[in-house]
Amino acid sequence: MSEPAPERLLPIILTVDDDSPVSMALARDLRRRYGDRFRVLRAESGHDAIKALRELELRGDTVALLIVDYRMPHMDGVEFLEQAIELFPAARRIMLTAYADEQIAADAIKRVKLDHYLLKPWNPPETGLYPVVDTLLRG
Template sequence: MLSANSGPEALKTLAELRTRVEPLALVLADQRMPEVEGVEMLTRALALFPEAKRVLLTAYADTAVAIRAVNAAQLDYYLLKPWDPPEQLLYPVLHDLLTSWQATYRPAFVGVRLIGFQWSPLSHELKDFFSGYLVGTSKCTADDLPVVICPDGQAISHPDKAA
């Protein structure tokens, strides 16, 4: 969980997360934040992290703004202040949204990939070797197979198990 004291600080944090290719599950913004309103913050978050859930905290007087923001920032939810007690009025909503995000989140694959022929003895030996260590497409030709793709993208054709 990350927090920010102002809209610009929050936007800077979002940009840093995007640069580091970090996943983001949920953005919670107050409509009346210093320097940047919540709807603008969530609209910009949508551009950076379209898969993240977006929640706007708003006062009853800003209900019309929140309703317009449902389309502008593609809000997943808005909460009217006060949301006390949070155990009943805030946490269950956030829990449901995080559960929904997690159900569809697919982290990027980081690991070794093996590409080979179905009946190739070496392909099967390498597959068995990797599966023993619980190691879970490149542009290659049939002459290159089997190929091992490393996490850094390096492709090794006809690898030697001893190496």
């Protein structure tokens, strides 16, 4: 029987949402399903997330997935992803939003090669979140 990989070697799922309860709920749902195979990290601003990504890059970590809210103060989700893909171009990308705005989705898909656009709330995660994340982590 093989030993589990040390946590620092696990690939990372990073969530970015300025709404603390939403950020915590998303991280909780992701840890519940993927915590044995991925480190789930969260940030509550685009600036904090970019800082974290720079540190992860310096350490040689792998970021598998970025899940980011579109509407955040100071740096929206698309602006964040534009910077993030310079650091981790292979990371898959999901945009979260509480608003169904097809123009925002189309713009994000073009500008940052968005993999999926997901509406809040994602509850229950078994139907609203996990199928999307499963697909992206496999592909």
